[in-house]
Amino acid sequence: MVLKSIVRELLDLRDGIGSISRRSSDGRHNSRRRGRSYIAPEGSTSSSSSIIDQSRWANIPPELLVDIIQRVEASETSWPARRDVVACASVCKSWRAITKELVKTPEQCGLLSFPISLKQPGPRDAPIQCFIRRERPTGTYRLYLGLSPALSGDMSKLLLAARKIRKATSTDFIISLVGEDFTRTNSTYVGKLRSNFLGTKFTIYDSQPPCDPAIQSNCKLQRKIFPKQVTPNVPASNYSVATISYELNVLRTRGPRRMQCTMHSIPISSVQEGGTAPTPTEFTNFRDEQFPTVPVSNGKKPLVGFSSNSLAEPLESILNTKDPLVLKNKAPRWHEQLQCWCLNFKGRVTVASVKNFQLVASAEPSQNVSVSEQEKVILQFGKIGKDIFTMDYRYPLSAFQAFAICLSSFDTKPACE
Structure with a gap:
């Protein structure tokens, strides 16, 4: 009860800060209208951050503060109660720093807390279970955290959303943190999936560069300036992080889809014994750096070439210097009584569909990947209703990467089945 009262007071404090800032802004407006001006003390500020830092919560001793946040983090293990942990991080800088230190990555605790958790690898032992809801009229796909819509109800946590955009020669799936805005100019943009004309090959683009410092340094040299980047809030570019290929099956004689x-x-060493996968700790991209803008004047060509794919090829050549992780779909078995192809989804999939698949690691004998690791299902996706699908992923994939792979299954593939 004490913890819940503390969190309740935190939420009331946050609401109170908003009302204080609104009243202060109204007061400044009224003073200007009356022709009065006030001189503030040196070093003072009227922002809401100063109000937070001067509150009684910011002056709590660090030892007590750590104990409070530890108890909140340990007691709230599922959404929507998990949002209390996020509320602790939004109180002030000291609370945010301690909360970020105490909250572990999904690999360590199996929980999703902050938006950056969607870019971090999942747990090693048990998969994180999610479901995808397809909205046919709008071409929108929403990823929720939970076992299924029936068990989660209306309180499901929205993780990611994607909008399908058809073009003349390709299809794009724009992925965002929210379900209403799918523009690249918004900070909620996290990446996209693009297909070729036949829908047999897909490329996953991430909005931020890989967290490997060696790759980042090489990517900065290859950075391209786009005409729209005259405004500071436009993301710098997309970074190709994965490719998906579907095997052609024009004669339809080799069973279901093969991908x-x-x-x-992600290097192949991540699934080896003692291996690790890249784990970003915060959202970073080149728009935060001080790069000179390129003025575009009428009648003159821009000084830098503008190609959406020019950055992807050099990055892939850099990434290919290491052996990448290769995933292939687990081969189904033919069921004589049911007269269909079957996979063991352990009750997570209930409707037969050509979209259903399970992905496992594929490695050469020289790559020293154990047989048990190659048999582990890293990602499984299947249908449970008319427009409801389950998605379970685990290490070394992240929620964003797993969601993008599953989106490729929704595109039409006339040459594959």
Whole structure:
């Protein structure tokens, strides 16, 4: 009860800060209208951050503060109660720093807390279970955290959303943190999936560069300036992190779909004994750096070439210097009584569909990957209703990468089945 009262007071404090800032802004407006001006003390500020830092919560001793946040983090293990942990991080700088230190990555705790958790690898032992809801009229796909819509109800946590955009020669799936805005100019943009004309090959683009410092340094030299980047809030570019290929099956004689995913940003060593996968700790991209803008004047050509794919090829060549992780779909078995292809989804899939698949690691004998690791299902996706699908992923994939791979299954593939 004490913890819940503390969190309740935190939420009331946050609401109170908003009302204080609004009243202060109204007061400044009224003073200007009356022709009065006030001189503030040196070093003072009227922002809401100063109000937070001067509150009684910011002056709590660090030892007590750590104990409070530890108890909140340990007691709230599922959404929507998990949002109390996020509320602790939004109180002030000291609370945010301690909360970020105490909250572990999904690999360590199996929980999703902050938006950056969607870019971090999942747990090693048990998969994170999610479901995808397809909205046919709008071409929108929403990823929720939970076992299924029936068990989660209306309180499901929205993780990611994607909008399908058809073009003349390709299809794009724009992925965002929110379900209403799918523009690249918004900070909620996290990446996209692009297909070729036949829908047999897909490329996953990430909005931020790989967290490997060696790759980042090389990517900065290859950075391209786009005409729209005259405004500071436009993301710098997309970074190709994975490719998905579907095997052609024009004669329809080789069973269901066969797919292969090459994760350029994840080395094969991540599934070896003692291996690790890249784990970003915060959202970073080149728009935060001080790069000179390129003025575009009428009648003159821009000084830098503008190509959406010019950055992807050099990055892939850099990433391919290491052996990338390759995923392939697990081969189904033919069921004589049911007269269909079957996979063991352990009750997570209930409707037969050509979209259903399970992905496992594919490695050469020289890559020293144990047989048990190659048998582990890293990602499984299947249908449970008319427009409801389950998605379970685990290490070394992240929620964003797993969601993008599953989106490739929704595109039409006339040459594959």
